[in-house]
Amino acid sequence: MLSRLTTASPAAAYLFLILTMAIWAGNHILGRWAAGVIPPMTLAFLRWSLAAVLMLPFAYSAIRADWPIVRQTWPRILLLGFMGSGIYNTLQYIALTGTTATNASILNSWGPILIVLAGASLYRDKLRPIQLSGMAISLVGVAIIVLHGEFARIATLSFNRGDLVMLFATGVWALYTTLLRTRPPISTLSFVGLTYAIAGVVNLPLAAWEFSHGQTMAMTPSTIAAVLYAGVLASLVAYLLYARSVEIIGANRTGVFIHLIPLFTSVMAMVLLGEQPALYHAAGFALILSGVFITQRG
Numbered sequence: 001m002l003s004r005l006t007t008a009s010p011a012a013a014y015l016f017l018i019l020t021m022a023i024w025a026g027n028h029i030l031g032r033w034a035a036g037v038i039p040p041m042t043l044a045f046l047r048w049s050l051a052a053v054l055m056l057p058f059a060y061s062a063i064r065a066d067w068p069i070v071r072q073t074w075p076r077i078l079l080l081g082f083m084g085s086g087i088y089n090t091l092q093y094i095a096l097t098g099t100t101a102t103n104a105s106i107l108n109s110w111g112p113i114l115i116v117l118a119g120a121s122l123y124r125d126k127l128r129p130i131q132l133s134g135m136a137i138s139l140v141g142v143a144i145i146v147l148h149g150e151f152a153r154i155a156t157l158s159f160n161r162g163d164l165v166m167l168f169a170t171g172v173w174a175l176y177t178t179l180l181r182t183r184p185p186i187s188t189l190s191f192v193g194l195t196y197a198i199a200g201v202v203n204l205p206l207a208a209w210e211f212s213h214g215q216t217m218a219m220t221p222s223t224i225a226a227v228l229y230a231g232v233l234a235s236l237v238a239y240l241l242y243a244r245s246v247e248i249i250g251a252n253r254t255g256v257f258i259h260l261i262p263l264f265t266s267v268m269a270m271v272l273l274g275e276q277p278a279l280y281h282a283a284g285f286a287l288i289l290s291g292v293f294i295t296q297r298g
Contacts, residue, residue, distance in 0.1 A: 013248040031096035033268035040093035041206035048199035050231030059193030073184035081198030091169035098162025114174030137293025142174035144284035
C-alpha cells in the first residue's frame with residue numbers, strides 16, 4: 001500500500017477512495033457504538049488531540065515556512081479549524097447518540113446540495129432551474145429519512161433529535177467546504193496540522209463540561225481502540241488517502257465516491273450493530289442521490 005501512494009494511476013486512486021470511504025463509514029459505526037460508552041464531546045477532543053499530536057511533528061517545518069502568512073490570516077484559519085474539524089465531527093458524534101448510523105450516513109449525503117446553496121448565498125453562484133429541481137428531489141429524500149417514512153409525523157412535529165442534529169452538522173460541513181475558497185495560501189501540511197490543533201483546543205472545554213457533569217470514559221481496550229481508530233485511521237490515514245486521490249484524478253471524480261459511505265455504513269451497521277435498513281432508507285437515499293446528480297449536472 002505504501003508503494004502505491006507514490007504512483008499516479010487511476011486504479012490506485014480508486015483503491016484509496018474505496019478504503020477511505022470504508023474508514024469514514026466505520027467512523028459512523030464507532031460514533032453509534034460509543035453512545036453511552038464514550039461521551040461525544042470527549043471522543044471528539046481525544047480524536048483531534050491525538051491527530052494533532054501525530055501530525056504536528058511532520059507539519060512543523062511547513063508551519064515555520066508558512067508562518068508569515070499564518071500570522072496575517074490567523075482569523076480565517078481559526079474559523080476553518082473551528083467549523084471543519086472542530087465542530088462538525090462533534091455534532092456528528094452527538095447526533096449518533098440519538099439516531100442510527102444508517103440514518104446519519106444517508107442524511108450526510110445531502111451535503112453536496114447544501115454546498116451548492118451555500119455557494120449561491122455567499123458568493124452569488126448562479127442556480128439554474130435544473131439545479132433547483134434537483135434540490136427539491138433531494139429535499140423529499142431528506143424528508144423521508146427524517147420522518148422515517150411516516151409522513152403523519154409532520155402533523156405532530158415528531159422528529160428524531162439525532163436526525164435534526166445530523167442535518168445541522170451537514171450544514172456546518174457544507175458552509176466550511178464553501179469557505180475553503182478563502183483558505184490562505186499555505187501548504188496542506190500546515191493547514192491540516194493547525195486545524196487539527198484548533199479542533200483539539202475547541203473541544204477541550206466541551207469535554208471538560210462533560211467530565212464536570214459526570215460523563216466520563218472508562219479506560220478499556222475497546223474505548224482505547226475506538227479513540228485510536230478515530231484519531232489515526234479516520235483522521236490521518238483516510239485524509240492522506242483522500243488527498244492523494246484528489247491529486248491523481250481530481251476533486252470532481254473523487255467527490256462521487258462520498259456516496260459509498262451510506263452503502264458501507266448500512267452493511268456495517270447490520271453486521272456490527274444489528275441495525276435493520278428499512279424501505280424508507282432505500283427510497284430516501286435514492287432520491288437524495290438522484291437530486292445530487294441532477295444538481296451537479298446543472
